[in-house]
Amino acid sequence: MILHIDMDAFYASVEEREDPSLKGRPLVVGGAASARGVVSAANYAARVFGVRSAMPTARALRLCPDLLVIPTRGALYQKVSRDIRAIFQRYTPIIEPLSLDEAFLDVSGSEKLYGTSEQIGLRIKHEIRQELNLVASVGVAPNKFLAKLASDQDKPDGFTVVQPEEVQGFLDPLPVQRIWGVGKVAQEKLNQLGILTVSDLRRQSESQLESAFGQTGRKLWALCQGKDNRVVVTDSEAKSISHETTFDQDTENLDMVESVTLSLLETVCFRLRESELKAKTVNLKVRYHDFSTVTRSRTLDFSTDSTQIIWRTAKALIGETLGRKQFAVRLIGAGVSNFDDGNENQIQGQEDLFHRLKPDISSEPVASKDTQLDALSDEIRRRYGKNKIRRGKSLPKE
Numbered sequence: 224m225i226l227h228i229d230m231d232a233f234y235a236s237v238e239e240r241e242d243p244s245l246k247g248r249p250l251v252v253g254g255a256a257s258a259r260g261v262v263s264a265a266n267y268a269a270r271v272f273g274v275r276s277a278m279p280t281a282r283a284l285r286l287c288p289d290l291l292v293i294p295t296r297g298a299l300y301q302k303v304s305r306d307i308r309a310i311f312q313r314y315t316p317i318i319e320p321l322s323l324d325e326a327f328l329d330v331s332g333s334e335k336l337y338g339t340s341e342q343i344g345l346r347i348k349h350e351i352r353q354e355l356n357l358v359a360s361v362g363v364a365p366n367k368f369l370a371k372l373a374s375d376q377d378k379p380d381g382f383t384v385v386q387p388e389e390v391q392g393f394l395d396p397l398p399v400q401r402i403w404g405v406g407k408v409a410q411e412k413l414n415q416l417g418i419l420t421v422s423d424l425r426r427q428s429e430s431q432l433e434s435a436f437g438q439t440g441r442k443l444w445a446l447c448q449g450k451d452n453r454v455v456v457t458d459s460e461a462k463s464i465s466h467e468t469t470f471d472q473d474t475e476n477l478d479m480v481e482s483v484t485l486s487l488l489e490t491v492c493f494r495l496r497e498s499e500l501k502a503k504t505v506n507l508k509v510r511y512h513d514f515s516t517v518t519r520s521r522t523l524d525f526s527t528d529s530t531q532i533i534w535r536t537a538k539a540l541i542g543e544t545l546g547r548k549q550f551a552v553r554l555i556g557a558g559v560s561n562f563d564d565g566n567e568n569q570i571q572g573q574e575d576l577f578h579r580l581k582p583d584i585s586s587e588p589v590a591s592k593d594t595q596l597d598a599l600s601d602e603i604r605r606r607y608g609k610n611k612i613r614r615g616k617s618l619p620k621e
């Protein structure tokens with residue numbers, strides 16, 4: 224069985240934990256309205272007002288004038304994320320993080336030692352509450368698709384188990400848009416065909432769905448029957464690590480696109496270094512307001528785990544993609560692939576790249592200084608959490 228564990232209102236809950244006087248007040252973690260900031264996370268008291276993550280902070284304040292806006296403390300959330308991961312590791316090494324606050328765990332091999340997957344899920348939920356004073360929602364199911372649906376079923380503080388014989392009964396009443404991969408556009412198309420729930424969808428034949436949706440149709444057909452063969456892949460076995468985010472409102476603000484990409488890459492690179500991996504290829508994904516999607520990659524001639532180098536490469540890709548025309552971006556994704564577990568030439572390679580990127584650089588070995596900065600920042604994240612070493616807006620500017 225697979226567990227999907229998802230922290231409830233993660234950043235906001237961590238802030239409430241750090242300062243209990245905030246509890247119950249509507250608050251968000253995110254950028255200031257005056258800086259065209261965006262909400263990263265909203266607590267449940269704020270959600271009552273319609274405040275959501277990825278919404279411009281200015282709009283959130285219009286919805287809820289008493290809203291408390293707390294600046295993002297990325298390093299703190301990284302540290303808490305590590306504490307959560309340490310609890311997962313008591314039960315299984317097969318952990319696939321989806322973000323700082325969400326992961327799949329394969330506990331199939333752990334049942335002899337720790338009890339049924341349901342018991343393991345309950346123990347993890349309990350330990351997160353007892354030891355970290357935070358609340359997680361847990362889904363337990365035969366595969367990833369179902370486990371993720373299950374964890375979302377009863378949020379916040381949810382615990383939902385879907386046994387193999389209960390799969391169809393669990394899925395059938397759900398609205399079609401709960402199926403992985405069904406976005407707004409597909410949902411409209413399905414609804415127009417009179418398909419509102421999973422059971423409606425299941426009555427279609429595979430070939431009907433295929434002719435309406437192509438390749439996606441075949442996936443939908445499998446998913447609506449609860450079939451999903453994807454395995455839980457740990458970071459060190461993964462072929463790529465990436466993160467993406469959808470803007471609450473399409474944005475034409477290049478600064479905002481760049482700063483969101485940088486924060487996505489900080490998490491990507493942190494995961495890369497945690498897994499002792501280096502990557503050669505940097506990937507960027509941009510979805511525009513009309514849902515057209517562009518992906519671009521650049522392969523370096525060496526592998527790296529340096530946030531600085533990966534960010535500079537991504538920034539160049541953003542420039543090439545968005546630089547020359549009017550754009551309204553709906554979603555941005557960034558990541559790395561083409562992993563390598565390392566060889567002697569890397570440091571040299573990094574120095575070469577740095578000299579190319581910054582031809583005015585002094586004779587100081589910049590690459591190793593940069594590596595030291597990453598290591599220092601990771602170490603501070605591990606030990607103290609509260610550092611202010613986050614790369615600010617000063618870094619994107621050259």
Ligand SMILES: [Mg+2]
Nearest residue numbers: 229230231324
């Ligand atoms: Mg969450």
